[in-house]
Amino acid sequence: MTELNIDCLNLIFNELRKDKETLYSCLLVNKRWCLLVVPILWEKHTWNFYHDEAEKKFYNIILSSLSSSSKKFLNDNNIKLPSTIISKSLTFNYISFCKILESRTIDGIITKFFKDKKFKDDKRKLLEQEIYKLFVNECKNIKEMDLYTSQPLSLFQGASTFFYNVKKLSITINCILPNTLHEMAKFCIYLNELIIHNCSQYNSGLISLIDSQKNLKIVSIYPDSKAGTCKELGKVLGRKGNTINDLSLYSINIIPLISLVNLKNLLIYNFELYDINSIEIKRFRQYLENSKFSNLQILDVYGLSCFKELATLIKNTEENLLEISIITKYVNTNNLEIFINSIANNCPKVRDLSIGITSKEFILIKSILLNCRNLICIEFDSICYENDIIGDEILNYLIDYSPKSLNKLILSGNWKYSIDIFKRFLESCRNHKLILFGITYEIFITDDHVEIARKYVNEGVIDEFKILYPSHTSHSYI
Numbered sequence: 001m002t003e004l005n006i007d008c009l010n011l012i013f014n015e016l017r018k019d020k021e022t023l024y025s026c027l028l029v030n031k032r033w034c035l036l037v038v039p040i041l042w043e044k045h046t047w048n049f050y051h052d053e054a055e056k057k058f059y060n061i062i063l064s065s066l067s068s069s070s071k072k073f074l075n076d077n078n079i080k081l082p083s084t085i086i087s088k089s090l091t092f093n094y095i096s097f098c099k100i101l102e103s104r105t106i107d108g109i110i111t112k113f114f115k116d117k118k119f120k121d122d123k124r125k126l127l128e129q130e131i132y133k134l135f136v137n138e139c140k141n142i143k144e145m146d147l148y149t150s151q152p153l154s155l156f157q158g159a160s161t162f163f164y165n166v167k168k169l170s171i172t173i174n175c176i177l178p179n180t181l182h183e184m185a186k187f188c189i190y191l192n193e194l195i196i197h198n199c200s201q202y203n204s205g206l207i208s209l210i211d212s213q214k215n216l217k218i219v220s221i222y223p224d225s226k227a228g229t230c231k232e233l234g235k236v237l238g239r240k241g242n243t244i245n246d247l248s249l250y251s252i253n254i255i256p257l258i259s260l261v262n263l264k265n266l267l268i269y270n271f272e273l274y275d276i277n278s279i280e281i282k283r284f285r286q287y288l289e290n291s292k293f294s295n296l297q298i299l300d301v302y303g304l305s306c307f308k309e310l311a312t313l314i315k316n317t318e319e320n321l322l323e324i325s326i327i328t329k330y331v332n333t334n335n336l337e338i339f340i341n342s343i344a345n346n347c348p349k350v351r352d353l354s355i356g357i358t359s360k361e362f363i364l365i366k367s368i369l370l371n372c373r374n375l376i377c378i379e380f381d382s383i384c385y386e387n388d389i390i391g392d393e394i395l396n397y398l399i400d401y402s403p404k405s406l407n408k409l410i411l412s413g414n415w416k417y418s419i420d421i422f423k424r425f426l427e428s429c430r431n432h433k434l435i436l437f438g439i440t441y442e443i444f445i446t447d448d449h450v451e452i453a454r455k456y457v458n459e460g461v462i463d464e465f466k467i468l469y470p471s472h473t474s475h476s477y478i
Contacts, residue, residue: 006036009033009036013037020041023041027041038097039097042098056084060082060084060085061090062094062109063085063109064087065094065095065134066081066130066134070134074127074130079123081113093138096139096140098135098139099139099141099143100142101135101145101146102146104146106128106131110124125151129151132151133156133157136158136162137156137157137158138158139158142166143165144167147169147171147176148172148175148197149175150176152177154183154184154187155183162187164188166190167190167191167192167193168191170194171194171195171196172198173198174200174224176205178203178204181205181206182204185209188209189212189214190213191216192215192218193218193220194213194216194219194220195220196222198224199222199224199230199233201230207233210236210237211236211239213243217244217245217246219247219248220248221248222251223272229254231256233254234255234256234258235258238259241258241260241262245262245295247263247265247267248267249269250269252268252274252284253272253274253280257287258287259292261295262295263293263295264296264297264298266293266299267300268302269302270303271303276332284306285306288313289308289309289312293316295317296321297320299317299321299323299326300323300325301326301327302327303328305332305333307336307339308339310326311339312342314347315342315346317347321349322349322351323350323352324347325354326354326355327354327356327381333358333383336358336383337360337361340361340368341364341367343368344367344370344371345371347372348373351375351377352377353378353379354377356382357382358382358383358386362394363393365394366401369398373403374405375406378406379410379411379440380394382414390416390418391416392417395422396421404432407433407435408436409434409437410437410438411438411439412439412440413445414440414443414444416444417445426456426462430461433461434461434462434463435464436464437464437465438465438468439466441468441469445467450465
């Protein structure tokens with residue numbers, strides 16, 4: 001029987017890299033297959049384990065991989081490794097295959113094997129140190145790291161090679177010493193993505209690390225509970241404006257919002273839910289008004305109602321926006337009309353639109369539908385509670401002016417829809433089929449509405465009708 005050559009097998013196994021169970025089966029076929037599959041399985045060693053025993057075996061392999069000098073060092077410091085570790089040489093240098101390193105893996109090892117012992121912090125630090133040394137010394141092709149450790153990784157043997165190929169780095173900034181980041185900046189210079197957790201104040205090491213990057217494209221910043229504005233962080237990101245194209249801010253108070261010439265994706269999350277009249281919101285409004293992102297394609301905003309400033313930002317995108325999502329509830333709706341008109345007048349290419357409105361803005365929906373003819377997905381939510389609001393006006397606009405590209409529609413269930421107009425709208429969908437027709441909440445959706453929607457699903461006019469809830473769960477009527 002003719003055997004497949006190694007190149008063909010590698011192609012097949014690489015296609016299966018997300019199917020752990022199938023790869024395990026392939027592992028047992030023969031030695032040749034085993035040699036090809038083991039490195040793939042260990043590339044992403046942070047699999048979610050189905051049971052405790054599998055996780056324990058995985059951790060045991062890592063401890064068994066410790067060098068003789070590390071084992072002796074731990075023993076000399078009265079740190080006894082589990083009796084289950086393998087004393088003879090392992091079949092593979094498993095650690096060398098790893099392309100991901102996460103601090104939670106090291107924490108998991110220590111917790112799993114030493115949870116029932118009197119394990120003091122100083123001993124924990126020594127064991128943690130030796131495991132990190134193992135990874136830093138043996139891993140030559142790490143691509144992703146998620147670090148929250150005070151260990152000076154950049155000083156360990158092999159650090160220059162270890163950090164050189166990292167493309168994605170997630171760091172919890174208050175756990176890592178500034179000096180470690182300064183040293184990392186010498187080797188870790190080709191990041192594509194940087195995720196910063198617990199960012200609160202100036203950190204010279206972080207500034208140095210960002211400044212050293214050659215091709216930084218994606219940046220996400222999460223605050224801690226004592227977040228303060230870090231102007232230097234804003235400045236260094238500005239210096240990377242030629243490469244950064246994706247920025248996520250999970251606080252409006254971390255950095256001054258800066259203009260990045262190549263930014264395509266912008267997420268702003270008012271995580272602290274600052275009040276509309278707070279100093280933080282007033283300052284951020286100024287940043288918004290003065291920012292310009294001429295290449296912006298995706299705008300995602302949560303918990304902000306700075307509609308006038310958002311309107312200006314949208315106007316300055318030079319008609320390049322493809323996706324807009326502005327989620328805000330129970331807020332001051334001043335300047336909402338200006339904001340919606342800005343979308344209608346400046347977003348001819350927009351494909352996905354999710355905004356909150358009140359009954360006063362229903363009439364503006366027509367201009368959006370007429371001017372934004374590339375819309376694929378629309379979500380109109382009620383931005384605040386209003387009594388006895390009839391949603392028929394929106395349905396009529398959708399009947400008369402919906403672009404042919406529209407195939408997903410979500411409307412608020414806080415508005416009442418008459419049975420006749422509801423049925424007329426669904427009948428109009430015969431001209432452009434909806435993949436999804438959803439209603440958020442079901443306050444005014446009756447059994448008659450559901451029955452009518454089910455009829456059009458059964459006839460193939462719409463693929464799916466759903467009642468959607470804030471938790472993103474849904475009930476589907478098909």
